[in-house]
Amino acid sequence: MLYVTCAIIIHQEKILICQRSEKMKLPLKWEFPGGKIEPGESKKDCLIREIKEELHLHIEVNEALKMVEHHYTDFSLQLFPFVCSVRGGQLTPQEHAQVLWVSKQQLMDYDWAEADIPIVKEFLLSELI
Numbered sequence: 001m002l003y004v005t006c007a008i009i010i011h012q013e014k015i016l017i018c019q020r021s022e023k024m025k026l027p028l029k030w031e032f033p034g035g036k037i038e039p040g041e042s043k044k045d046c047l048i049r050e051i052k053e054e055l056h057l058h059i060e061v062n063e064a065l066k067m068v069e070h071h072y073t074d075f076s077l078q079l080f081p082f083v084c085s086v087r088g089g090q091l092t093p094q095e096h097a098q099v100l101w102v103s104k105q106q107l108m109d110y111d112w113a114e115a116d117i118p119i120v121k122e123f124l125l126s127e128l129i
């Protein structure tokens with residue numbers, strides 16, 4: 001089982017979504033950015049580190065959404081989503097094929113990784129934007 005965090009980063013009423021590169025598992029699927037929790041690392045610290053490494057953004061981690069457990073054919077994960085805001089940095093993607101700022105209404109227009117879909121749906125029902 002992999003333990004992974006992801007960030008729903010909100011900035012100026014837009015949400016940051018990322019497309020996985022062709023070299024990654026789940027190639028070209030869309031996801032909320034994040035990564036694996038290191039041993040002894042808190043979920044929030046993991047998210048701050050991963051977003052800084054992958055996107056060169058400094059974020060504030062705000063509220064948690066519901067954890068999602070998902071089983072793909074070759075791996076399983078527990079995904080811990082957090083709503084976040086930008087505190088600084090310059091968006092510079094390091095790993096993803098592309099990154100986009102989209103409106104809440106546009107979220108379902110993308111081909112999401114299966115584990116992210118329940119998070120998208122929960123966020124759409126929220127009052128967070």
